[in-house]
Amino acid sequence: MKLSKRSRLSRAILLGTVFGSGLVLAQQEEGYKPEIAAPGPIEEVVVTGRLKSVAASIVDERIEIPFSADFLGFEAIARAGDSTIAGALRRLPGLTLIDDKFVYIRGLGERYSSVTVNGAVVPSPDLARSVIPLDLFPTSIVESIKVQKAFGSATPANFGGGAIDVRTKSFPKAPLISFSVGTGGNSISHSGLEYNDSSIKPLPDEIAGAIARYKGDISQSNIFQTENDAGNNTTAQEAEQIQRNLMLALPRQIGMGENLDNKPDQDWKLAVGNSWDVGYQWLVGGSVSASIGEKFRNKDQIKREIGNPEERYAEVDRTSEEERATYSATLGAEYGNTHAVGLSYFDIQHDVKDASISRGFDSNNPPSDGNRVVKYQTRTEERALEMVQLTGEHSFEGLEFLYDWSERLAFLESLRFSWFYSDAQVTTDVPNQTNYSGSTDLSTGFTQISPAPAAGQHVFLELEDEEESWGGSFELPVYLDQTEVTIKGGYAASEKFREYYQYTFNVNTTGLSSSVLAGGPGRVMSDPVLGDLDNDFTASLGSNFGTESYIAARKLNAYFGELDVRLSENWRVTLGSRWEEYKQALLTVDLLDFTGTSIQAQIQALQDPNQRFAFIEDDWYHSAALTYSDYGLFGSEEYQLRASYAQTTVRPDLRETAQVVYIDPQINQRVRGNPFVEKSDIDHLDLRAEFFYENGDNFTVSLFYKDISAPIETVRQPGSDDNVVLTYENAKSGDIFGIELEGLVTVPADLIGMDGFFVSGNVALSDSEVEIDTTNNVLTNDVRRLTGHSEYVINGQLGYDSPGGIHSVSLIYNVFGERIYFAGVAGNDDAFEQPFHSLDLTYTFYPTDTLSVSLKVQNILEEEREFEQENSSGRNVTILEQEVGRSWGLSAKYSY
Incomplete structure (x- = not known):
């Protein structure tokens, strides 16, 4: 060889x-x-x-x-x-x-x-x-x-x-046995909030049945009318009891305990597998693995309003419990170097349980009034991904009989073909999110739930998203004199179907006495208090935001081709084109509308030639790349210079085009979709130089520029500070450009007197600009940077591997420049998330070839997340602070 x-x-x-x-x-x-x-x-x-x-x-x-x-x-x-x-x-x-x-x-x-x-x-x-x-x-x-x-x-x-x-x-190519166990914790998460949530269904059967029976209206008057229309001779008191039974059917394990001891992190992993030689050039194998983990984290915050931060602020105690479980299995078979097929299965589950209590003041409750606003929130979110994938790679080497039959087919010996099929389904259930508002009298310390309409809300969410995708590609090298031409092509397709349903159940406490509402939601919603008909609780459905649910489907078909031409040992040209046909349909669903009015309105809207509820579009997308490679520049073993140009698009998410209002859990704001938002076409220009050295050192520098036509931006609609609604619009134009540097350098032993040290890292410097039409919104700046864009990102790593391979240490640093969190309105500047200096340490000890012990410490500097905004008076305000704490983890692993 x-x-x-x-x-x-x-x-x-x-x-x-x-x-x-x-x-x-x-x-x-x-x-x-x-x-x-x-x-x-x-x-x-x-x-x-x-x-x-x-x-x-x-x-x-x-x-x-x-x-x-x-x-x-x-x-x-x-x-x-x-x-x-x-x-x-x-x-x-x-x-x-x-x-x-x-x-x-x-x-x-x-x-x-x-x-x-x-x-x-x-x-x-x-x-x-x-x-x-x-x-x-x-x-x-x-x-x-x-x-x-x-x-x-x-x-x-x-x-x-x-x-x-x-x-x-x-699948492994040799026997595999791996087992690890780990624990850990966080410096600010020794104790926190906790609540017992035993709900396992998105919506209780009693409430689902009542929605159907009473056609979305569970008021006492409608219950009374419906039951009597059905000939049940129901009294007003019996109608009240029916409604109260619906409230009693709610998951009400929402009493939060404070300062409870959090358990340490837990992490367990197991993997076993093997492969077998079953005949001439045949290798088959398989593996199974499981990973289970749990951790508690406090995420306490301080929030301040931009206009009057001294009198409008809130201190939030929040604890999050995460449970993760991942199960996977692989099967595979290989025949020599010419054929390989594989089957993979994944079951990934991620459950998060949040509890928070917010205490502070707002425009209606200033500190001078002596009452502090208290908000209680619990949320359980269960996410799951189940996926099956089948893949294959094949070449036509070794088919001499075919070439003997016809020399014209000899070129097929270099043909390679690959294919895949994937079927995946994700679900997200929020079996019970609760929001209760209350107040505390600062002079007496008395706390109660507010006597108000919708003082308590129970939100039930259910999402199911299925996606099936498949495709194949081929690669055929052809030699023409001194030129090598590789012909590539293929096909890809996917079909997606998404259902999103949301119900909001309101608990109305208007007119109830302080003695009934005393304490937190756990006491007020307990059986003795809620079950007493003398306590005049009432209930209703709906969030007053409008339609919140929808169903959507998407289908994509794509064909692509590419010519990769090596003009000489140094020069290479790659030209490609891709054709995509994109279909999308989206239907909003009013789960409380039993008259068909909303459906008729959408049918009427579909007649609009500019509508985007259902559409089909297709287009070509082209790319070109030029590569020059050689040896010796700047002492390199090899270097490559690349230049490429491409045309692509970015399509809006399904939810962004749904004419529904929903709460985005990431920013805790109401968002309304826009059915008329359109895709953004992008022109890309990239330049890159890569240098590789004999000892493994390397260095890369990249330049990029992107011109974005009609970029999609999140903007705020006109309204008061108490009625904030975000939506999506196409801006006029946008662009971004920058430079990236990365490299790995071995520290010479004669420089520091020790062998085994290295330094690696990367730096990205960039700038962006987006121009937005502010006619239909209240944005302060019509020209600004793109949301979420950082002008610099720095990663660095100092590492050491002991000469005997017994010890391994890395000190890792990461920081990003300030980035726009959301666009400013009403004369206030944009809000920026401040740089976060992350410094982490990992150490691994290998006492034997099969055993390792690892220690990691994250956020050594104990940085906090901070968000700042300059108000219309020119004052800089820290509108949000969130504690992160220093985390640590210790694990032991056996592998064979």
């Missing part, structure tokens, strides 16, 4: 990215330092290394791919100690993390990125967004993550900042 220049480079990078130690254990004594062999025949060598940053296949892919992309291997993820994909991705250049769930690529929001799993589209469990929240995926199932930043025809055309592809682990 001979090593080509490219193969030797990949091996050098692989060895060098044992994070700079320059040491490899190659079946030699500890301390042996091998040299990289010159080209020529070699014997098989078994090479192992602790925590490589990228696998050799990832290095090859980064070099070979014609379009700019960044990669993360599972070794680098393990090195940083991130438990979810969202946390891991913030280590890449130009990526920032929003709400611990959504990744912004090159300053563009989550709508500007697409997420696939093994190339397949995946539905989203998020209540307000079609893009999947990346905190749902644990890193334990990940083999590598690819973030493509320059568009190619094989990538979905819904492409803005980039496309994320999560590649999961396949």
Whole structure:
């Protein structure tokens, strides 16, 4: 076997990215330092290394791919100690993390990125967004993550900042047994709030039956009328009892205990698998794995209103309990190097239980009145993703009989074909979200629930999102004299169906005495108080926001083709085109409308030629890339210069086009969809230079520019501060440009007197501008940066691997520049989330080849999240502060 220049480079990078130690254990004594062999025949060598940053296949892919992309291997993820994909991705250049769930690529929001799993589209469990929240995926199932930043025809055309592809682990090629157990905690989360929520259904059967029987109106008068119309001779008191029984059917385990001890974090992982040689060149295998975890975190906040922060503020005590469970199974078969098929199954569950108590003052209750506003909220959200994927890769090598039959078919020997099929379903249930308002008399300390309409609300949400996707692609190299032309093409399709239903049950307390309403919601809604008909509780349905539910469907068909031409050893040209047909239909559903009025209104609206409730569109999207590669520049083993241009689009999420009003749980604001919001077309220009060195050091610099036509922005509609409603509109124009720098440097041993240190990191500097028509909204600035865009993002890592491979340490730093949280209105400037300086430490000890012990400490600096806004008077106000605390984790792992 001979090593080509490219193969030797990949091996050098692989060895060098044992994070700079320059040491490899190659079946030699500890301390042996091998040299990289010159080209020529070699014997098989078994090479192992602790925590490589990228696998050799990832290095090859980064070099070979014609379009700019960044990669993360599972070794680098393990090195940083991130438990979810969202946390891991913030280590890449130009990526920032929003709400611990959504990744912004090159300053563009989550709508500007697409997420696939093994190339397949995946539905989203998020209540307000079609893009999947990346905190749902644990890193334990990940083999590598690819973030493509320059568009190619094989990538979905819904492409803005980039496309994320999560590649999961396949079946093992050798016996696998792995077990780990971990614990941890947080410096501010020793004690907190807790409530017992035993509800398991989105809506109690009694209430669902009453909605149908009383046609959405559960007032006592309508119950009385309906029952008597049915011949039941119901009295007014009996009608009152029927309504009260509906309130008693509510999940009412909402009494919150304060200062309760939180349990320490728990984390358990188990994986087993094997493969077997079952015949001539046949290898079959499989694996199963399970991961279960639980953690408590306090997320206490201080909120201040921009106009009068001294008198309008709230202190929020909030505790969140998270439970995660991931189960996966893989089966696979390989025949030599020519055929491989795989079957994967994933069941991911993520439950979050929140409890919060807010105490403060507002415009109707200033401190001078002596009454403090108290708001109680509980929320249980259960998210689940179930996915089955089938994949295959095939080549036509070894079919000599076919070539003997006709020499004209000899070119097929180089043909490669791959395909996939994926069927996924996500569900999100909020079996009971409660909101109760109350007050505390500061002079006496007496606390009660407010005597008001809808003083208490129970919200029931149910989301089901199904997505089926499939496709295939081929690759055929053709040699013409000194030119190699690779012809690529393929097909991709997906079908999506989403249902979202929301019911709001109001508990009205108007006219009730203080003795009845004394205490918190746990006491007021208890059986003795609520069950007493002398206490005149009443109930109603609806949130007064209008329609909140909808159903939607989406279908996509795409064909793509690409020519990859190697003009010479140095020059390469790649040209591609993609055609997509996109169909979408969306129907709002008024669950309390039994007259058909809302349906008739939508039927009428469909006659409008400009309507977007149901439409079909198709278009072509083109890409071109030019690559120059050579050796020796700046002392590099190899370098590549890339330039690419592409045309793509970004389509609005389904929910953004639904004419419904809903509460976005991420920002806790009312949002109204806009059926007339349209897609944003984008022109991309990317330049990148990559330098790779013999010892594994590397350096990359990238320039990018994006011109966005009619970007989709979140804006505020006119209204008072007590009636804030956000919506979506197409801005006039927008653009973003910037530079990214990243690299890995081995620290010379003779410089510091020690071997094994390395430094790696990246810096992204960028700017953006969006121009918005403020005619129909109350925005202060008609020209500003894009929402969520940071002008700089910095990641740095100082690492050490001991020469014997016994110790591994990383000190990791991350910071993003201030970014717009929401656009300012009524003369107030835009609100900015302030930079967060994250400093984390991970240490792993390997006492044996099969056992490891890891310690990680996150947010060593104990930074807090802060949001600032300048008001119309020029004063800078910290409108939101949220504690984060210092977290730690300790785990032990056995693997064979």
